[in-house]
Amino acid sequence: MNEPLYAAIWRGKTNGSFSTYEVPRHESQTVLDVVTYVQRHLDPTLAYRFACRVGMCGSCAMSVNGTPRWTCRTHVAKVVRGNTVRIAPLAHLPIIRDLVTDMREFFDKWTRAKGDFVGTRTRRDDFARVAPNSPERTAADAGVECIGCGVCYAACDVVGWRADFLGPAALNRAWTLVNDARDVGGRIRLRAVAGDAGCHACHTQGSCTQWCPKQLAPTAAIAGLKRATAKAAVRGEL
């Protein structure tokens, strides 16, 4: 524990470079702790994002030794190589500065995937009753805990080579709504997520599922969308 840790941190914009900082090691130290130490003690100009520090807000994701991770819940001990960690902004997003990326496109794609709930009830209606163990509710449950961290988006190769691909998180969100018994946006949503910019571009390789810190499975959600859109298409309902 007394050996120092070397943190190579990305500085600047797209054409920036890594700067290395020496940081004291502690037990149960997280990658976010390392970044925070650098900013508080070594270089106050370092820009990065975080809010909750407990894995709820989804704002602290960065690329750690080449792998996208939620840094507030990633222990240094788990990812360190020798005594170095390489910390960079998330891949596939424009860099604003240092470790801060521009997430607009990521969230705009949720809107394009019709990720907003469309209901018909008003406050004067009774609650919808959804059987907790119905297959739809189970499918929605499996994807609903997404924290919007962008880890899956950064892990997805298809996002990297197709700028218009909606990506795993937006498609996962759409799938939870497809399975929401109260939602009536079905047909428009299925159209929005079909095709080459949507679920059909996915290669089912599962990088998103491998790295999602909430252990969700966008790959399975996308496979569900492929089945749902195909069913709708052959019935002439897409």
Next chain:
Amino acid sequence: MINVVTQAKLWYWQRLSAMVLALCVVSHLAMIVYASRGGLTAAEILARTRGNAPFAAFYSVFVAACAIHVPIGLKSIAVEWLRWRERSASIAAAIIALALLVMGFRAVYAIFV
């Protein structure tokens, strides 16, 4: 870009043809291994396949599934990896589909008649 309905349908057909192919390929290989245990000549093969309707039907299904499955996959590869335009890739895929159909059914005909 071709429309999303067509894309969803293509996916459906590729999925369906993949299931058929999985069965066909396994049966085909099993049949080859079984039939050629003690050596096999062309004459012996033809003696078994001529006028054998179930045999011809099986290989007709096999050919059709290939002609559906292969071009859809090749089209996607051409668009994604060779950066072909959707239109040229679709035309090339249609030609390949036709070629597979012609060659495949010609072979089925040759061993049946």
